[in-house]
Amino acid sequence: MPRFSIIVPAYKVQAYLGQCIDSVLTQSYEDFELIGVDDRSPDGCGRIFDEAAARDPRVTVLHLPENVGLGRARNAGLEVATGDYLLFLDSDDTLTPGALRAVADRLAECDDPEILVYDYARSYWNHKVRRSRDAELFSRPGPQVFPVDERPELLGLLMVVWNKAYRRDFVEQQGLRFPPGYYEDTPWTYPAMLAAARIALLDRVCVHYRQRRQGNILGTSSRKHFDVFDQYDRVFAFLDARPELERWRPVVYGRMLHHLHTVVSRPDRVPADARPEYFRRAARHCRRHRPAGYRPAAGPEAARLRLLAGGRRRAHAVLRALEWVRRTAPVALRRLRHALGRPLLGAYQRLQQRLPVRRDLAVFAAYWNRGPSCNPAAIHAKLRELAPHIETVWVVDRRRRGEVPPGIRFVHPGSRRHRAAMARARYFVNNVNFPDSAVKRPGTVHLQTHHGTPVKSMGLDLQPYPAARMDFDRLLDRVDRWDYSLSSNRFSTVVWEGAYPAGYTTLEYGYPRNDVFHTATAQDVLDARAELGIPDGAVVLLYAPTHRDYRSTYRPRLDLPALMQALGPGHVLLTRMHYFHDRHDTTHPDIAAGGIIDVSGHPSVERLCLASDALITDYSSVMFDYANLDRPIVLYADDWEVYQEARGVYLDVLSGRPGETPGAVARDQQQLISVLTGGAWRDDAATALRAAFRERFCAFDDGRAAERVVRRVFLGETEPLPFVPLADRTPAPDPATALDQRGTVPPPATPAQGSGRLAGVLSSG
Known part of the structure; x- marks a missing residue:
C-alpha cells in the first residue's frame, strides 16, 4: 500500500499535462501511486497518461467512457486509490520539487492527522510566481494538530481540494464524494474541514497553481456558474445532518455570501442577460440559508453583500460604479498632474543647472534606486564620520521608502527635490549608472563603485553574446561621466578598463562593502x-x-x-x-x-x-x-x-x-x-x-577601503592609506x-545597537 494516492483528472489540457505528471514522477519521495483519469478528453491527454504508465509502474490510467466533469472524474480515481493519503492535483498544475517529502515528513511529525493543509503559489503565464495571499496563516504560532475550532481562520483560505492531503480512511468514514457541476470543491472541503478532529499545517508551497492567460474554465462566461447555488445547498444539507456543527452555520453563510458575490462580480463569468436571474436566485438562496440575526462584517464589501442578498441588482450596479469612480479619480488626477507637471519640473531642473554647484552636497544611489546598500552605503557611512560637513541624499524608489534606515535623507526619482539635487550636487556615487537624464556639469565628481568582481562578461565585452540587450552607444555616454572607477583587485581593473573604456581614474582601493x-x-x-x-x-x-x-x-x-x-x-x-x-x-x-x-x-x-x-x-x-x-x-x-x-x-x-x-x-x-x-x-x-x-x-x-575612498574623492588626499598585508589580517x-x-567578549548588544554597528554595509548581493 503506497503512502500517497495522487489523483489527476484531465480534460483538454495536453499542453500542460506532461509538466504536471513529470512534477510528480520526479519527486525525491517515491512512495506513491499516480492515478491519471482521462475524462474522455478529445485531445492527447489519454495518450500522455498511457506513455507515462508505460515508463513508470507507479502510474495507473483510467479511460472514462464519457466525459463526466472534474468532480466525478476525481470520484473515479477515488474508487481505485489504495494509498494512506489522498492528494488531488489538477492537470494543469504542478507539485514543487521536494513537496511530497515535505508532506510525508510533516504527516509523520504530526502522527497522521486527518487533513494536512499546505500552501500554494500562483504561477502566471508570464513566468511570474506569487505565493498565496494567506501565506502568513501557516506560520502563526499555535498547536501542532487541532480541530478547526482552534483555527477558524482556515475557513477563509481558498476552499479547494488540491492544497490538502486527506487520510483515506477519514474520507471513507465521512462518505466524501464530489458532486457534478462547477465549484465541485465547495461541498467537499467545507464538510471535510468541519468534520476533521485533527488538522495540521505545512508552511511550504507544495503546488504551483497555473494562471492561464486564457482558457480557464471558471473564467468562461456561462450559465454553468449557477451551479454555485446547488453546491452550497449541499454544504448546508451537510450541516442540517450534523446538529453538533450548527455553530458553523453563520461562518459558512458568510463565506457563501462572499463566494456568490465573487462569481457575479467577475465580468467573465455570469452572462449579461443572466445577471437579473442570478440576483433573484441569490436573494432566494440567502433567505433560505440566512442564520437568524446574521449581519455581514463591517467593511467596504458589506454594502455590496447586503445588496446581493437582497437581490437589488440595479442598486448593486450603481454602488459598483461609484466605487469605480472613487478608485479611478485619484489615478486620473495623478496622471493629469504628471502630464502638466513634467514639463514644469524639466524647466525647474534646467533653471537649477544654471545655479552654482553645491560643493557640500553628495548624491548616492545603489542598484537602480533600491536604497542604501553595497559599496555606496559603506562609503556614505564613512563620509558622515570623516566629513560631516558634506550633506548627503540618497535616491530611493518610492516603493522602497519604508526600507530606508532612520536618519538617512532621501528623494524619490523624478521629484522636484531629486531634480534639484541632481542639478546642484558636486558628488555622485553609484554602483550602477545614473540615468541618461543626469547631466555631467563642470566641477562635479562621479564615482562608479561597481558591485562585484566580474565572472561574467560586462559592458562592451557583452556585444557578441545573446545576453546583450543594451544600447552600447548610450552606455558609453554614461561611462564618459565617470571620474573614478573603484576596483576591488587588479583583475577587476583590467576588466573594467577594457569593458568601459573612458578617461576616468581607477582607484585600486578594495571594496568598502567588504570592510x-x-x-x-x-x-x-x-x-x-x-x-x-x-x-x-x-x-x-x-x-x-x-x-x-x-x-x-x-x-x-x-x-x-x-x-x-x-x-x-x-x-x-x-x-x-x-x-x-x-x-x-x-x-x-x-x-x-x-x-x-x-x-x-x-x-x-x-x-x-x-x-x-x-x-x-x-x-x-x-x-x-x-x-x-x-x-x-x-x-x-x-x-x-x-x-x-x-x-x-x-x-x-x-x-x-x-x-x-x-x-x-x-x-x-x-x-x-x-x-x-x-x-x-x-x-x-x-x-x-x-x-x-x-x-x-x-x-x-x-x-579600510571606505576610508581610502573618502579621503581621495571627498577630502582630496592623493596618497592612499597603506594596505595591510594579507598575512597580517585577521578576518x-x-x-x-x-x-x-x-x-571573553562584551555582553550582546541590543538589536538596535547590533544593527547600527553594521548599518553602513547594507547590500543586496
Whole structure:
C-alpha cells in the first residue's frame, strides 16, 4: 500500500499535462501511486497518461467512457486509490520539487492527522510566481494538530481540494464524494474541514497553481456558474445532518455570501442577460440559508453583500460604479498632474543647472534606486564620520521608502527635490549608472563603485553574446561621466578598463562593502546569527546563486528540502535569490521547509556572510567578497556550458586551478551532497584553493577601503592609506570560534545597537 494516492483528472489540457505528471514522477519521495483519469478528453491527454504508465509502474490510467466533469472524474480515481493519503492535483498544475517529502515528513511529525493543509503559489503565464495571499496563516504560532475550532481562520483560505492531503480512511468514514457541476470543491472541503478532529499545517508551497492567460474554465462566461447555488445547498444539507456543527452555520453563510458575490462580480463569468436571474436566485438562496440575526462584517464589501442578498441588482450596479469612480479619480488626477507637471519640473531642473554647484552636497544611489546598500552605503557611512560637513541624499524608489534606515535623507526619482539635487550636487556615487537624464556639469565628481568582481562578461565585452540587450552607444555616454572607477583587485581593473573604456581614474582601493569582514567582532557574528534565530552550534550554509540571463524568472536550481534531508539535523540553509528577482514581484516557493530560511529580503548580504559557516554559490561575485572571511566556499554549477554561451565569462571558476577556483566544485545535486557530507567542502585541497583565490582577489580588501575612498574623492588626499598585508589580517571569527570566545567578549548588544554597528554595509548581493 503506497503512502500517497495522487489523483489527476484531465480534460483538454495536453499542453500542460506532461509538466504536471513529470512534477510528480520526479519527486525525491517515491512512495506513491499516480492515478491519471482521462475524462474522455478529445485531445492527447489519454495518450500522455498511457506513455507515462508505460515508463513508470507507479502510474495507473483510467479511460472514462464519457466525459463526466472534474468532480466525478476525481470520484473515479477515488474508487481505485489504495494509498494512506489522498492528494488531488489538477492537470494543469504542478507539485514543487521536494513537496511530497515535505508532506510525508510533516504527516509523520504530526502522527497522521486527518487533513494536512499546505500552501500554494500562483504561477502566471508570464513566468511570474506569487505565493498565496494567506501565506502568513501557516506560520502563526499555535498547536501542532487541532480541530478547526482552534483555527477558524482556515475557513477563509481558498476552499479547494488540491492544497490538502486527506487520510483515506477519514474520507471513507465521512462518505466524501464530489458532486457534478462547477465549484465541485465547495461541498467537499467545507464538510471535510468541519468534520476533521485533527488538522495540521505545512508552511511550504507544495503546488504551483497555473494562471492561464486564457482558457480557464471558471473564467468562461456561462450559465454553468449557477451551479454555485446547488453546491452550497449541499454544504448546508451537510450541516442540517450534523446538529453538533450548527455553530458553523453563520461562518459558512458568510463565506457563501462572499463566494456568490465573487462569481457575479467577475465580468467573465455570469452572462449579461443572466445577471437579473442570478440576483433573484441569490436573494432566494440567502433567505433560505440566512442564520437568524446574521449581519455581514463591517467593511467596504458589506454594502455590496447586503445588496446581493437582497437581490437589488440595479442598486448593486450603481454602488459598483461609484466605487469605480472613487478608485479611478485619484489615478486620473495623478496622471493629469504628471502630464502638466513634467514639463514644469524639466524647466525647474534646467533653471537649477544654471545655479552654482553645491560643493557640500553628495548624491548616492545603489542598484537602480533600491536604497542604501553595497559599496555606496559603506562609503556614505564613512563620509558622515570623516566629513560631516558634506550633506548627503540618497535616491530611493518610492516603493522602497519604508526600507530606508532612520536618519538617512532621501528623494524619490523624478521629484522636484531629486531634480534639484541632481542639478546642484558636486558628488555622485553609484554602483550602477545614473540615468541618461543626469547631466555631467563642470566641477562635479562621479564615482562608479561597481558591485562585484566580474565572472561574467560586462559592458562592451557583452556585444557578441545573446545576453546583450543594451544600447552600447548610450552606455558609453554614461561611462564618459565617470571620474573614478573603484576596483576591488587588479583583475577587476583590467576588466573594467577594457569593458568601459573612458578617461576616468581607477582607484585600486578594495571594496568598502567588504570592510566589515575585517572590522566585525565575535559578538557581531553571534548577533547576526541570533537575529536569524539560528541555534548555537548549527552549521549554517549560505546559498546565493546569481542571475541567469537566459531565464526570466528565478527558481532554485537545487531541491532544497532534499538537500536538507541529506545533511540531517544541525544544519541551517540560508537561501538568497539575486536582487534582479524583486521580492515584491516574485516568490521562490520551494523555500519553506525545516532548516531552510529565505533571506532574500534581508538588507545585508554581508551580515548573512558573517552568520554563515560556508558559502554555496555558482558564478556570483559574492564568492570574491566571501573569500575575505577565509571560510569554505563550494561552487554548485549545473549549467556552466549554457551560462558560458549565453553570457560569456572571464574566469573558468570550475577549472580547479589555484587562483581561479575558490573551493570544492559540484556539477549536480548528488555531487553537492557528497561534497557537503563527505567533508570535501573544507578539506586540505579546498583550503589550498581558497588561499590562492584570496591572494589573487582580496589583495586590497583590508578593512579600510571606505576610508581610502573618502579621503581621495571627498577630502582630496592623493596618497592612499597603506594596505595591510594579507598575512597580517585577521578576518571576523567564524561562528564556532566566536562561540568559543563568547565569555571573553562584551555582553550582546541590543538589536538596535547590533544593527547600527553594521548599518553602513547594507547590500543586496
